[in-house]
Amino acid sequence: MIxxxxxxxxxxxxxxxxxxxxxxxxTVQAPHDTANRHYQEILxxxxxxxxxxxxxx
Amino acid sequence: MGYIGNxxxxxxxxxxxxxxxxxxxxxxxxxxxxxxxxxxxIGKPAFKNLIINGDMxxxxxxxxxxxxxxxxxxASDRFKNIIGSLGTWTVSQSTDVPTGQGFATSxxxxxxxxxxxxxxxxxxxxxxxxxxxNAQLLKKGTSNAESVTLSFWVKSNKTGTYIxxxxxxxxxxxxxxxxxxxxxxxxxxxxxxxxxDTTGTLDNDNGASLQLNFFLATGSDRSSGxxxxxxxxxxxxxxxxxxxNLADSTSxxxxxxxxxxxxxxxxxxxxxxxxxxxxxxxxQKCKRYFQYSVMGYYGDTSGGGYGGAATFAVEHRATPSxxxxxxxxxxxxxxxxxxxIANANNLSQYGLLAQKAQSASNDSGYxxxxxxxxxxx
Numbered sequence: 001m002i003x004x005x006x007x008x009x010x011x012x013x014x015x016x017x018x019x020x021x022x023x024x025x026x027t028v029q030a031p032h033d034t035a036n037r038h039y040q041e042i043l044x045x046x047x048x049x050x051x052x053x054x055x056x057x
Numbered sequence: 058m059g060y061i062g063n064x065x066x067x068x069x070x071x072x073x074x075x076x077x078x079x080x081x082x083x084x085x086x087x088x089x090x091x092x093x094x095x096x097x098x099i100g101k102p103a104f105k106n107l108i109i110n111g112d113m114x115x116x117x118x119x120x121x122x123x124x125x126x127x128x129x130x131x132a133s134d135r136f137k138n139i140i141g142s143l144g145t146w147t148v149s150q151s152t153d154v155p156t157g158q159g160f161a162t163s164x165x166x167x168x169x170x171x172x173x174x175x176x177x178x179x180x181x182x183x184x185x186x187x188x189x190x191n192a193q194l195l196k197k198g199t200s201n202a203e204s205v206t207l208s209f210w211v212k213s214n215k216t217g218t219y220i221x222x223x224x225x226x227x228x229x230x231x232x233x234x235x236x237x238x239x240x241x242x243x244x245x246x247x248x249x250x251x252x253x254d255t256t257g258t259l260d261n262d263n264g265a266s267l268q269l270n271f272f273l274a275t276g277s278d279r280s281s282g283x284x285x286x287x288x289x290x291x292x293x294x295x296x297x298x299x300x301x302n303l304a305d306s307t308s309x310x311x312x313x314x315x316x317x318x319x320x321x322x323x324x325x326x327x328x329x330x331x332x333x334x335x336x337x338x339x340x341q342k343c344k345r346y347f348q349y350s351v352m353g354y355y356g357d358t359s360g361g362g363y364g365g366a367a368t369f370a371v372e373h374r375a376t377p378s379x380x381x382x383x384x385x386x387x388x389x390x391x392x393x394x395x396x397x398i399a400n401a402n403n404l405s406q407y408g409l410l411a412q413k414a415q416s417a418s419n420d421s422g423y424x425x426x427x428x429x430x431x432x433x434x
Binding site for chain 2: 030031033
């Protein structure tokens, strides 16, 4: 189950990816791509009322 | 014709006696060659089994994962556990196989926390999800829709009725068939046929289109109706009627191997033998969905970051996720950070780029890592 989702930046630029942290502390880096199953999980998580953290550049 | 001496001995004609191209189709009477003269492959698609890794021989993520109580891919590649609040399991690649059938591995589900009274919405399945572009040969949604036959070897201490379902993800349609495990702890071969579906075409793309579900347990939401044995729009209550509860005891185990989904209608005597392939060939197919690649870096640096690029051995199905938990250091000079790179800078279906800060500076060194990426459905 997803605990948090955060946009991942490198050198001040968003990498088009997200860091998912699950409740068991496992992390997965998912691309912003609707064909990716982890990104599909993010969309469901957001639809359930959760918010992606954006630490900014 | 007369002969001097011994009469010539009749020898069987071999292919070396026939010049190339001398036997043409015009010289073969219609109906002379029948299916029994062949290995069953005439008139069938070149790739026979719609299931990848049906012999469970590839387990890139590892051969055993304990404490599994949710969705994910754990042991044998391409087989997904879909578990909604129905037991906790150890999922493993087992060497317990049917004797004399050529299999070396099976997928094992071992219940470690039981749930004897599932809630209505609880569910537990082992599934394989098939890309739409790999299922076009079924001609689904047309008047020429093909029947398919599912065959597999199964073993469990828990006897009774189990359900196998084909689920059309694109059109939310399904069809189920029941099978019975008759003898406890005995390998049994099951063959189930599913008629073709003239409704609902499958998308010709890299997305999920057809899903094979082995139900292991389920709540009343999916089992309180009448089992749907013809293709129909999904009514959840009709999907897994009669399914036993494999999660009702920590003594329960379920094994499967030799999973084969073939175009055509066969029974237990006519189903073609399992299409074994080499380990390497099977692995290549699995890598489209999960693979390891190697990223190396060597440099003379005065500090700052280091990193490199990895080209995938097989193009991924789609842009993959990077899984640092499955990644590892093969070797690294101690001047370089010896922990796995946590995140990639760039991910594409062809490769990845990753970079991180150096832990020491002012000398040369190297970093060589195995990076895990996942583009499963």
